[in-house]
Amino acid sequence: MPELPEAERARRQIDRVVGREIVAVDDRDTYVCRPHAPGEIASALVGRRLTSAHRRGKFLWAETDDGGPDLGLHLGMAGRIAVDEPPAPNAWDRFVLEFAGGGRMALRDKRRLGRAVIEPDLSHLGPDAAEVGREAFRARVGRGTVALKAKLLDQGAIAGVGNLLADETLWRARLSPRRIAGELSVEELDHLRRQLRAATRDAIRQGGVHTGRFIPHRVRGGSCPRCGTPLERDTIGGRTTYWCPREQVG
DNA sequence: AGCATTGTTTCACA
DNA sequence: TTGTGAAACAATGC
Numbered sequence: 590m591p592e593l594p595e596a597e598r599a600r601r602q603i604d605r606v607v608g609r610e611i612v613a614v615d616d617r618d619t620y621v622c623r624p625h626a627p628g629e630i631a632s633a634l635v636g637r638r639l640t641s642a643h644r645r646g647k648f649l650w651a652e653t654d655d656g657g658p659d660l661g662l663h664l665g666m667a668g669r670i671a672v673d674e675p676p677a678p679n680a681w682d683r684f685v686l687e688f689a690g691g692g693r694m695a696l697r698d699k700r701r702l703g704r705a706v707i708e709p710d711l712s713h714l715g716p717d718a719a720e721v722g723r724e725a726f727r728a729r730v731g732r733g734t735v736a737l738k739a740k741l742l743d744q745g746a747i748a749g750v751g752n753l754l755a756d757e758t759l760w761r762a763r764l765s766p767r768r769i770a771g772e773l774s775v776e777e778l779d780h781l782r783r784q785l786r787a788a789t790r791d792a793i794r795q796g797g798v799h800t801g802r803f804i805p806h807r808v809r810g811g812s813c814p815r816c817g818t819p820l821e822r823d824t825i826g827g828r829t830t831y832w833c834p835r836e837q838v839g
Numbered sequence: 840a841g842c843a844t845t846g847t848t849t850c851a852c853a
Numbered sequence: 854t855t856g857t858g859a860a861a862c863a864a865t866g867c
Contacts, residue, residue: 592845666846701863702846753845798845
């Protein structure tokens with residue numbers, strides 16, 4: 590599920606535990622917690638409190654009190670943040686904070702591609718896709734010879750757009766995913782940015798990227814919800830891509 | 840059985 | 854050096 594909208598909802602969950610004292614940490618999953626050894630994150634956090642929750646693109650982090658280290662979290666392909674919910678039955682809680690008084694916060698992730706890390710490095714991330722300014726968007730997205738779809742997915746260009754949000758945005762903007770990023774006009778780039786912000790805002794408000802106008806039709810045999818044309822399907826930028834060959838031309 | 844999957848990193852290659 | 858594309862990663866669901 591996790592793209593920018595899901596990550597923002599996860600950030601708000603983390604916000605709920607700000608101020609609580611951490612009394613125990615389960616960091617035994619050495620894949621999710623790599624490169625940390627078991628107990629490393631625990632010893633850095635036990636006794637502290639989270640003081641704030643932040644997000645850039647799909648990456649989450651929380652600051653800690655008394656100059657403690659930041660805790661970085663990523664939802665990977667299937668993760669979510671579960672606050673004060675009973676432990677998952679299938680060992681899907683890959684990383685857990687337990688708080689004084691019995692509450693808990695878990696990174697719940699079937700696929701195990703999520704991450705928990707101390708002092709995360711965000712230097713490779715571009716500006717958040719929901720907040721990037723017009724000039725930065727033009728400069729970062731409107732360059733290069735890669736397909737437009739692939740450019741939207743490049744977290745170093747702008748951060749937060751995943752496969753579904755990219756398809757939803759391109760459909761709203763009526764731009765082909767195959768366009769060359771560096772060949773878009775300034776007008777097209779500004780229009781694309783506006784549609785991206787709208788799609789993102791709607792998805793956050795309505796509960797996830799699934800709730801888009803295009804995504805429900807994004808299946809084999811699906812057709813364009815505006816004009817009824819059967820959707821095209823191909824791999825672009827390494828990801829399965831659906832689009833309307835009639836409206837998203839060129 | 841085989842394939843696809845809403846993400847990221849690494850590596851080979853032009 | 855820069856950019857691009859494929860593969861690997863883990864696990865589940867159809």
